[in-house]
Amino acid sequence: MTLINDKTDARVALPAYDRKTLSHGIVHVGLGNFHRAHQAVYLDDLFARGLDHDWAITGAGVRAPDARMRAALLAQDCLSTVIELSAEGQSPRVVGAMIDYVDIAETNGPLIARMIDAATRIVSLTVTEGGYFVDPATETFDPTHPDIVADGAAPDAPRTVFGAIVAALAARRGAGQTPFTVMSCDNIPGNGDVTRDAVIGTARLSDPALADWIAANVAFPNSMVDRITPATGDRERALAASFGLSDPVPVTCEPFRQWVLQDSFTQGRPRLEEVGVTFTDNVHAYERMKIRILNGGHAIIAYAGALMGCDLADEAMSHPLVHAYFRKVEETEVLPQVHPVPEFTPEAYLELIDQRFSNPAVKDTLRRLCFDGSNRQPKFIVPAIADALKSDAPVDGLALESALWCRYCAGHFEDGTEIEPNDPDWDRLKNLATVARTRPQIWLEQPSVYGDLASNVRFAALFARWLTRLWEDGAQVTLDAYVKG
Structure with missing residues (x-):
């Protein structure tokens, strides 16, 4: 299926760059509507300025239902329809910042392999507020959760995203590679700190020395992300179709967006400040x-x-x-x-x-x-x-x-x-x-x-x-x- 064709409305803004010049730099886990209306849009804007084409996104998931999104996006060359909605009208665009989507596997082998790839310099996450294994009573990572215990017992066959990150970091450490940055984009207070606790806590169950190495060498920047992004249904698909876009997973959103990010990265980062991201230590x-x-x-x-x-x-x-x-x-x-x-x-x-x-x-x-x-x-x-x-x-x-x-x-x-x-x-x-x-x-x-x-x-x-x-x-x-x- 081709998302863009001769029926595509002239009002649809298309990627203003040659997508063939893009190369992988980011693995993003959790290709829901918010990510595709937020991080992917910022990168799309950056690429349109002719900057940092080596920071394109490879999508990933750790749950069986993610396979449906993978199939839908691969069928349209990983392009996403994003339609901004305001009282003044509708602004449709096709976002091209994503170039691939790794296979979904129960023990995350393809995901781990892509994270081991030296070109991967950032692993970013939108896995929902409830996906970080936090014990609300203590407001800290819960290493006794059955899924985390299972990953600690079988670190070479992890089933959670944090187990997969630990396995990839272990391989990079063994190969003498610089570790990637782990960047949460979820609505969680102190999301970088929470992610750090989850990764290090998972590693400590199977390899305390690796956990210490991660603590000393991996960056987990805190961030604040914001854009109202409704769920996709028949209305949203019909709206995309009205612009000549046959997309089973279009995204609608408000015009407003904001991203505030701590400037802490182990292997560099895209120049997101050029497209409106605020870098600050006061996230x-x-x-x-x-x-x-x-x-x-x-x-x-x-x-x-x-x-x-x-x-x-x-x-x-x-x-x-x-x-x-x-x-x-x-x-x-x-x-x-x-x-x-x-x-x-x-x-x-x-x-x-x-x-x-x-x-x-x-x-x-x-x-x-x-x-x-x-x-x-x-x-x-x-x-x-x-x-x-x-x-x-x-x-x-x-x-x-x-x-x-x-x-x-x-x-x-x-x-x-x-x-x-x-x-x-x-x-x-x-x-x-x-x-x-x-x-x-x-x-x-x-x-x-x-x-x-x-x-x-x-x-x-x-x-x-x-x-x-x-x-x-x-x-x-x-x-x-x-x-x-």
């Missing part, structure tokens, strides 16, 4: 602002909006009560915890987020934003609660957000309509949420989500009050009560 300030205001904000509107009958993010933002709830929580409970960065004050960033969430063209579903709360809540909401409690600051709205999540996980809307499973741990959450209707405290007794917050009397009382009110009075009355104080 954490950007990250805190983004995760607390944007990712936390998504959770604030998602469960409230869903329970109020909204389907899309922009619908939730246009709902007076949901929007008022969002603004009050952000302004009174989240912004006081966030510090300014060179580009934004917290107040200015909130205004930007309000505009982005309200974009009517993106059609970001609340179901997507509600997904995987068991992994997202401890990263995007619970830290804000914990910090506020430490400083004796208000947490009423954040406690209500936790109650809204619990109520959503009960598995049905207020009219009795079933909520389809929307979390990898859905059955357990649904059962727990049902019990929590009469015993609210049991919901907080999830150390993997809340840590020790269950023992905080003030927060537990607020959560119980809001959850009880949601069940007795419904979402509308409860949100109105919070907004009116």
Whole structure:
């Protein structure tokens, strides 16, 4: 299948460089929509400037379902359709920064071989917030996870991405090669540090000396990444087709994008500062602002909006009560915890987020934003609660957000309509949420989500009050009560 043909609309921006001049430099694991609308677009822009053509992407995956994406992309020469959506119109482009996609294998032999290749100087990751084997109770890498234990016992046949990285680094060390940089592009606080712990922790199970070598020689830069990128469905495929692009896996996204990156690389890097990437040692300030205001904000509107009958993010933002709830929580409970960065004050960033969430063209579903709360809540909401409690600051709205999540996980809307499973741990959450209707405290007794917050009397009382009110009075009355104080 050819993505670009004589039916391709003239409005589609094509790669502004000869793709035959590209050569491999980056292995990227996790070819989801976000990567193809973010890192791949930045590199596409860089290549169009005639720069760094030896940093092209080779795609990779470590799960059997990744084979479907591999087949789709290889069939169209690894090109991706990316369509930016705004109220002013649609801006389609074809991104050509990726040139290959390695075979998917259970023990990751092809992936390891490509990472051993001396041309590989960066291995980057988008493996989701829940893919780093972090124990939420300790907020550190969990070496006792069965998948990691298995990789420690069979380091030559790893099944996780971290086991594969360790195997490749072991081979490069044995051959006297310089190690590659490992660069996380996931929405996780301190993502470089988290990745470092996962790689070194996995290595230490089978080869402590190798773990020490990795600690001393491999770079794990922290980064903050940002672009709202909805899931692909029939609407997105039809939109691509309207531009003459027969693409089974097109990507749609908002116009805004941001990438803040620590300048720490073992074998050089592409000149991404030429296309808008911010290099700084203060990634954490950007990250805190983004995760607390944007990712936390998504959770604030998602469960409230869903329970109020909204389907899309922009619908939730246009709902007076949901929007008022969002603004009050952000302004009174989240912004006081966030510090300014060179580009934004917290107040200015909130205004930007309000505009982005309200974009009517993106059609970001609340179901997507509600997904995987068991992994997202401890990263995007619970830290804000914990910090506020430490400083004796208000947490009423954040406690209500936790109650809204619990109520959503009960598995049905207020009219009795079933909520389809929307979390990898859905059955357990649904059962727990049902019990929590009469015993609210049991919901907080999830150390993997809340840590020790269950023992905080003030927060537990607020959560119980809001959850009880949601069940007795419904979402509308409860949100109105919070907004009116």
